[in-house]
Amino acid sequence: MTLRRVARLFALGLVAVLASAPSRAEPGATSREMILADPAAPVGGAKDGDVTIVAYLDYNCGFCKRSAPALEKLVKTDGKIRLVYKDWPILSETSIVGAKLALAAKYQGKYEDAHKALMGLVGAKVPAEKMTAALISAGVDMTRLKADGAAHNDEITALLKRNDAQARGMLFQGTPVYLVGPLKVAAALDYAGFRDAVAQARERQATR
Template sequence: MAPGPGSHAGRRMSMRRSVITTLATMAALALAALGLAGAATAGTPTTQDRSFSAEQTGDIEKIVHDYLLKHPEVLIEAMQELDKKQAASDRQKQDGAIAANRAAIFNDADSYVAGNPKGDVTIVEFFDYQCGYCKRSFGPLMDTLKKDGNIRLVLKEFPILGEESVTATRAAVASMKQGKYFEFHQALFHHKGQLTDEAIMQAAADVGLDTARLKRDMNDAKIKKLITRNYELADALAIKGTPGFIIGGKLIAGALDKDELVAAIKDARETCGANC
C-alpha cells in the first residue's frame, strides 16, 4: 500500500511502545498497592501518610522488570489485545464515516463509473496512477469486472505520489470530455516505468485523444475541485494510502489479488444485497 502521511502502521507502532510503558507503570503501581495494603494491615502508614523511598521504588521497578523479562508473553498478549481493540475502533469510525458520506462515495456525478452501472455490488477504488500496489490490483480488478458482469466500479482519483501523479489525474479527468476516460485510465496503468508529461501525452495519443484539446481541458477549475474533494473524502474515511477499496460498504486498505476480490464481492452479496 503506497503510504500517505500519518500512516496507520506508524501510529500503531507508537501505540505499541506506549502500551509497553503503560503496562510496566501499571504493574509497578499494582505491586505498590499490594505492598501498601500489606503495610496498612500491619498497622503502618498508608499512601496518605507516606511515600516510597528511592530504594523502595528501585526494588519495585526491578521486580516488574524481572517479571516482564521472565514472562514476555504478557507484553505480547497486551499488544495483541491492543490491536484487536484498535481495529474494532477503526472499523467503527470507518463505518460511521462511510454512512455519513454515502452520496460523495457512491454517487458523485464527477467520478467515473465503470462496469455495470446497475450492478448489484459497488466497488469504490481510491488510486494513484504511479502506485505499484494499485498496478498489482489493476489486472485482477479488470478481470473480475469483465467476468462477473454485475459489478459497478466507482473510480476515485487520489494522486498522492507527486506532481506526475497530479498531472496524470488532471489528464484522465479531462479526457472525460472526449469520452475516452476508461481507455486512457487503462493505458496509464499499463504504462511501464515512471510517468512523465511526455509519457502521459503519448498514452493519450495512443487511445485516440486530441492531446492539444486535452491540455487545454486539463486547466478546467472543476478538475482541481474534484481532486480536492477526493482528498477531503479520503481524509474523512482515514484513507492514508493507495489503493483503498470500499466493497460492500467495508473499507479495505491495500492491494487485492483475484481471490481476495472475489471473496470480498461474495461477502458483499451475502451481507448487504442491493444495499451494496
Template structure:
C-alpha cells in the first residue's frame, strides 16, 4: 500500500518543481487518512532529498527575476522618451546609436566600484550615448549626496558634457562613499570641471524629484541601476535592465545586443 501511495504522490510532488520532467497524473480525491499518509511520505522524501527544495527555490527565484526583468523592460519602453530626451540629464556622446542610462548616488559604494567601468566604456566607445541620472537615494541619511547631485546638474548646465564628466569622475576618484564625502571633495570636483564653486548656481532640490519618480515607474529601488537600449528601434528583444552592480562583460554584452538587433530595425 505504501509503495503504491508513494508512486502516486512522488510524481505529484515533483511536478510542482518545473525543472523536473515528470508527467502529472490525474489527481484523485483521497480520504483524510490517505492525505495524512501522503503528507508523511512526501515530508520524509524531502528530508531525504533536500536538494529538491533548493532546486525549487532557485527555479522560483529565477522565474521571479525573469518576471521582474520583463516588467522593467516594458516600463522602460513606455518611458523611453523621458529616458532618452530629458535635457536636464547629463549626456555624453549624444549622437550615439546605443544608450546606456545609469541611476546612481555619489555615496553608493557599488556605484563607486562601477564608476571606472562606466568611464572605460565612455572613453572606449564614441557611439555609446551615456545618460547619467542623478538619484541621491542616501540623501536623507547623508545630505551631501543630495548636494553633490544638485551640484552635478549645475555643472552640467554650466559646463556641458566635458565639465560634467570631469566633475563626476573626480568625485568618484576620492573613494569617499557611505557618509565620507565632504564639501571640500565637491568643491575640488567643481574646480576640476572648470567652474567656480563660489559662483556656481545650484539647481533646486525639486529638480531631482523627476528622476525619483521615473525610477519608481521603472521598478528601480536601489543604485546602481543600468538600462541599455538602442536609441532607435528599442524593443523587448534588444533592451536590457540591470539592477545592482554588474561586470564590464555583462554591460558590453547588453551594448552589443542593443547595437546588433537595434540596427536591424
C-alpha cells in the first residue's frame, strides 16, 4: 500500500478525530492526553520518540496479526517511534481473556513478550488454554500473572473501558486502527506502509 493511498483512504488529522469524539466513560477518558499518554497503557519503543503510534488491537484479529511483525520491525529499525498499545477486545470472549492476560503480564515487565506471543497465534477465536500456553512458552511467570491479574483486576478493567470509550468515541469500525502522529490509519499495513505513514506524520508535524 502506497503512502498516497494510505493518506487518501485512511488518513485523518488526530486533532479532528478527537474534536468529534463524544465522551462515553469517566471524564477525561477520551481526551487527547488519555489517548496518547494514559499512565496505565503499555508503551514500547523510544520513550521520547518524535512520532507516537497508538495501536488499537484485538488478539483474535487476523489483520492485527498480519501487521504485528511489520510494526515491531519498524519500531526497532526506526529507533525514534513511541508505541502505545491499546488493547480493544471486541471480537470474542477470548479476546477479553487475551487482553487481560497481556495487561496482567505488564506488572512483571512482560507485556510486550505476552503481546508478541498472542499476536503470533493463528486463528480468529483462539481458546484461552492456547493463549495461556503461548505465554508460558514466552517465559511469562503464570503464577505471578494470576496473582497480578487478581490484584489489579479493577485497574485492568478500567483501562479496557477507557480504550473502548476512546475507540467508539472516535467512531472506529473495528481493529486494527493506528493513530500515527496526526494520521489515522484503519488498515493492516505492511512494513513499507508503516514506514511511509510515519514519514508523512513527521512531514506534517514539521510544518506545524
